[in-house]
Amino acid sequence: MNIMFIGDIVGRPGRRIIRETLPDLKKSYSIDFVIANAENAAGGNGITKKIAEELFSYGVDFLTMGNHVWDNKEIFDFIEEELRMVRPANYPPGAPGRGSQVVDLNRDLKIGILNISGRVFMPDLDCPFRTADRELEKLKKVTNIIIVDFHAEATSEKLAMGWYLDGRASLVVGTHTHVQTADERILPGGTAYITDVGMTGAYDGILGIEREPVIKKFLTQMPVRFEVAKGVAQLNAIVVEVDIASGLAQKIQRINIK
Numbered sequence: 001m002n003i004m005f006i007g008d009i010v011g012r013p014g015r016r017i018i019r020e021t022l023p024d025l026k027k028s029y030s031i032d033f034v035i036a037n038a039e040n041a042a043g044g045n046g047i048t049k050k051i052a053e054e055l056f057s058y059g060v061d062f063l064t065m066g067n068h069v070w071d072n073k074e075i076f077d078f079i080e081e082e083l084r085m086v087r088p089a090n091y092p093p094g095a096p097g098r099g100s101q102v103v104d105l106n107r108d109l110k111i112g113i114l115n116i117s118g119r120v121f122m123p124d125l126d127c128p129f130r131t132a133d134r135e136l137e138k139l140k141k142v143t144n145i146i147i148v149d150f151h152a153e154a155t156s157e158k159l160a161m162g163w164y165l166d167g168r169a170s171l172v173v174g175t176h177t178h179v180q181t182a183d184e185r186i187l188p189g190g191t192a193y194i195t196d197v198g199m200t201g202a203y204d205g206i207l208g209i210e211r212e213p214v215i216k217k218f219l220t221q222m223p224v225r226f227e228v229a230k231g232v233a234q235l236n237a238i239v240v241e242v243d244i245a246s247g248l249a250q251k252i253q254r255i256n257i258k
Contacts (some may be wrong), residue, residue: 102236144247198236205229
């Protein structure tokens with residue numbers, strides 16, 4: 001089966017290019033299931049129920065989140081009931097929502113999806129590696145097809161997670177840094193890996209944000225208000241071909257369109 005993972009959606013430009021391109025991309029790559037990171041989908045900060053439903057209507061099947069999951073407080077109104085979304089599993093007990101989920105595509109085909117947050121230059125959550133062990137043990141009882149969104153800053157931490165889960169996950173995809181890396185590969189154990197899938201948002205911004213406030217922040221170290229950039233949008237994604245029986249990856253391909 002062919003699974004597409006779309007990089008961090010930033011605001012309206014990211015949502016617009018998904019609406020405009022995803023139907024054709026699904027046909028061109030014979031996509032069976034689409035996952036997207038949506039922690040910046042609502043004006044660059046978090047997500048709302050309306051925007052989640054908008055993305056589902058465009059053909060996205062499932063949403064992952066990250067460290068901005070709580071930025072839009074509306075998420076507390078629906079995250080418990082929304083079974084098509086996960087937030088990082090290594091938040092402490094008591095956090096709303098779920099960190100992993102199994103999706104039934106049909107009677108015999110299920111996909112496990114796990115979201116984890118890194119700890120290097122990120123909030124100090126529970127250990128992502130031990131969290132992955134715990135969650136994969138549960139998911140493996142149901143399916144061999146497991147997609148892991150590792151939302152992390154440090155390249156070293158992402159690489160370590162890829163190797164740590166090699167042979168146990170179908171795909172380990174890095175998110176959060178919004179710049180697509182050129183290191184996609186199939187690891188020796190059969191796990192597809194990329195350090196960062198990239199960003200779906202305004203191409204001429206800085207990580208999807210208007211340039212001037214970001215530059216001012218670097219120059220002055222003063223508080224500024226960030227706004228989602230406008231203009232031409234890009235869509236960054238990967239497509240992974242997974243063997244249904246073994247859950248191991250056969251092929252991984254980067255997508256970068258404007």
